[in-house]
Amino acid sequence: MRAPGARVLVARSPDRAAELVTALRGAGAEPLLLPLIDFELASDQHSLDVAFDALGAGAYAWLVVSSVTTVQALEAKAAERGTTLSNWLPGSLLVATVGPATRRFLEGRGVAVDLAPTGQQSGAGLIDIWPEHQGSVLLPQADIADPRLRRGLEARGASVQTVTAYRTVDYPADPGRSLAVCQPAAPPGAGSHRDNGATVLTPDQAKAEIAAGRLHAVVAASPSAARRIREDLAPLGTCRFVAIGRSTAAEAESLGLSVASTAAEPTASGLVAAVIRALASQPSTPHQPVAEPPAKDTI
The missing domain is CATH 3.40.50.10090 (Rossmann fold)
Known part of the structure; x- marks a missing residue:
């Protein structure tokens, strides 16, 4: 399965997106990162x-x-x-x-x-x-x-x-409270990948790319990310929304976002397959966002 030339926005920070970035590149896509939440x-x-x-x-x-x-x-x-x-x-x-x-x-x-x-x-x-x-x-x-x-x-x-x-907070976390800063050294072969070479966008930059039709899909890896995508980037136009799982898809739909595809399993390969399915589908008219998002969320 391939997605040659597709520009895919991943709503994750660089240290949490390495495996998905690699998998998307392997499918021929160009991954871009949009950090929205931190810890x-x-x-x-x-x-x-x-x-x-x-x-x-x-x-x-x-x-x-x-x-x-x-x-x-x-x-x-x-x-x-x-x-x-x-x-x-x-x-x-x-x-x-x-x-x-x-x-x-x-x-x-x-x-x-x-x-x-x-x-x-x-x-x-x-x-x-x-x-x-x-x-x-x-x-x-x-x-x-x-x-x-x-x-x-x-x-x-x-x-x-x-x-x-x-605690889940807007990106970036307070340097004095950041969970990442407190991490011990990772064991051999299990290290984080903070510099994976993917371009990191701000919400304003990502919104401009979507408005110009230069992003083909956006991947949300949590219900919190879905909520922030709705708040910061909607309307998505022809950019397809891809969810990591059922709870993320349900959150997006409750916010009025049209979910083009949901990963069958919450893995990098499952998300890439979902992106490819989303890109193969016909564009649909995005739903209008509802007035208020749910009060509760999960990560």
Whole structure:
């Protein structure tokens, strides 16, 4: 599958877009980046410290990780204690995750994953396969995390403690609070790729490119990104909106954006396939945005 000459806007920062940038280039497309959201340390560090210490002491049967950013927040806590996340976690702990990117990130850090959905790779997919009555669960999340994952686990009999692991903010984060600044050195072969050579646009530049018809697709990798795309870039005209998954697509549609394609799986290859499907479809008239976006969002 190829997308020769297509100019594709990826709503991610350079350090989080390397794999997708490479995959798009491999398909013949020209990726451009539009950083919209960033991540800062949680405001309540005390609660996170207490939960993290309890985690290391074996107080939980399960750790549920729903994003790469959560792993980074936990890594920062381990680094504060002079160790690594894999060494901090007790051997008896079971680890569950939602998507393949988070699983690879954990395994690249030496943390084995015991449970992950293979069908619907989302919080709902994890709830579907969750074994009933499995004891205590620590669920570290973003400050704006959707409560449905917690509720679903509790409905399956789990005793869930949630804790805010990080804050989601407009890009760029405050340098003094940035989660990226607090990251320990990545292990060999698992490093970040801050300089991937892709052109980085501002929202004004991206809007001008869309208005001129010079962008063929825009990729949103989270519901938050969908909301910011609506706020900063709409109307999209002939630029096709591509969503990483169902929750992102649902958020976009609730905001009046026309979703041209949704990735079958939340991976770089899945997103590239979705971009190619979107570009192969006939242009559709964009929906008019609604007056107010939803109050809740997830990452």
